[in-house]
Amino acid sequence: MKILVICAIAGMAISGVAEARGSNSVRGHIRSNGVYVAPHVRTNPNSTKLDNWSTRGNVNPYNGRTGTVDPYRPSSSNPYGSPYNNRRSSPY
Known part of the structure; x- marks a missing residue:
């Protein structure tokens, strides 16, 4: 149980670092030409x-x-x- 908690905290810390470095989440959407774009993470412009x-x-x-x-x-x-x-x- 202790290891599970440590892993969960480490995962949140790593994702927090990625967010702090200038990334954001993009929702899935359909482009004007009908192509579906899956949800993904990208760097900020x-x-x-x-x-x-x-x-x-x-x-x-x-x-x-x-x-x-x-x-x-x-x-x-x-x-x-x-x-x-x-x-x-x-x-x-």
Whole structure:
């Protein structure tokens, strides 16, 4: 019984850390094109793509998947890429 209580407290602490790091829950919904999106957890929106779980170099703490998205590639909504995410040129 003691171990069960300790595990429950540890689980709440871990989920609290994930929430404090800037994530939120998304309810399941149907998109305008009729596709169902299952409930999931995502990072809060901000001005950078570097801290998203799907970005290359990051790991999603909820499912263990490694990110594959190149944060520097321009997108359709921002064809020039984000100034916060542009690679810096070497001074040499």
